[in-house]
Amino acid sequence: MLSDDTIAPPDTAQQRDRETGLSKDADAEKKNSTPNVRAATRAMTILKSFAGKAGQTLAEVTTATGLDKGTTRRLLLTMMDSGFVLHDPATQQYRLGFAIxxxxxxxxxxxxxxxxxxxxxxxxxxxxxxxxxxxxxxxxxxxxxxxxxxxxxxxxxxxxxxxxxxxxxxxxxxxxxxxxxxxxxxxxxxxxxxxxxxxxxxxxxxxxxxxxxxxxxxxxxxxxxxxxxxxxxxxxxxxxxxxxxxxxxxxxxxxxxxxxxxxxxxxxxxxxxxxxxxxxxxxx
CATH class of the missing domain: 3.30.450.40 (GAF domain)
Known part of the structure; x- marks a missing residue:
């Protein structure tokens, strides 16, 4: 016979399943929210890079922020849609927009x-x-x-x-x-x-x-x-x-x-x- 201390309580398996489920939910929520938080952080980093500057080219923003060119360009386009950033085609420079x-x-x-x-x-x-x-x-x-x-x-x-x-x-x-x-x-x-x-x-x-x-x-x-x-x-x-x-x-x-x-x-x-x-x- 098994000793009493080797017998799991009746709800242990169910409890373990619940904990596993909660853990999976938390992981899923973290995975879903992390890209948004990262994007917001990167967007703020880009905006802060304009401090004391009338305008910047894409290359200058990339250098100032340390972000890759593709990410920087996508975030700048997104902020342009919201009025936070303006783009001057003549100089190819980006500037802070009227929303700011x-x-x-x-x-x-x-x-x-x-x-x-x-x-x-x-x-x-x-x-x-x-x-x-x-x-x-x-x-x-x-x-x-x-x-x-x-x-x-x-x-x-x-x-x-x-x-x-x-x-x-x-x-x-x-x-x-x-x-x-x-x-x-x-x-x-x-x-x-x-x-x-x-x-x-x-x-x-x-x-x-x-x-x-x-x-x-x-x-x-x-x-x-x-x-x-x-x-x-x-x-x-x-x-x-x-x-x-x-x-x-x-x-x-x-x-x-x-x-x-x-x-x-x-x-x-x-x-x-x-x-x-x-x-x-x-x-x-």
Missing amino acids: RQLAASVAGEFDLRTMALPILNELATDLHMTAFLSVYKDGETICLERVHDMRGIEVHWWPVGGSLPFNCGGAPKLLLSYRPEAEIARMLKRPMVAATPKSITDPAKLRAILTKIRKQGWVLGVDDVAIGLSALAVPVRDGEGEIACAVSVAGLTPQLVSRGKPLHLDRMLAAAAELERLLRTSL
Whole structure:
């Protein structure tokens, strides 16, 4: 006879089957989920490789990430479909897309500029019957962080939240560039310039002279250089250390902003900038 200690309990075999089944299920789940996790990790690695770079070729992305060419290309195409990556056929370079900018615009920095500026932008839009903007300079581009329309005035749609404007057009792009270090200005002036309208400045020497004037006077009026018949007035906002943190601007019909070649509402814009500067200082 077998001793008692050699006889398995009645449910041991069933328990063993259940454990085996659970183990197989876990293995199957792991196999099914691992490729997705790996793909996500690789996609994030690709996105991070663009830090500090305006664009990269496929070979440059492959080198930066250590991924093989086929995998890199497939992931870039997938992210292009979702708007996270753009491709320039002329230069064969990939760039971060508008989806990234839209997400970045929702991220609070050291101080949440958008939250602090929104009431000020609302007042500007309502009082002046125009569209008010908050923007920052980032990696050679001026990015719109917030845009507020007045329901009774003209709605300017040329600059969406998360989007950028050419550095030589509009009010805020030229204003923010004018306060950059000389080396940065020189680098930007070597780039090709877009002529959004016949009024857009595309000559580097002329633009440099205008940037010098903007920095000296502390504001800029852009007339008809993004869209004919529309103008923009922009003023700088400094942080607690005196550095340029952002720009506040309004855009509308040219007669709303210009009279005899001079800007209307400049005092109102400077007061709005001063209020945002006060909020920035008290947030330190």
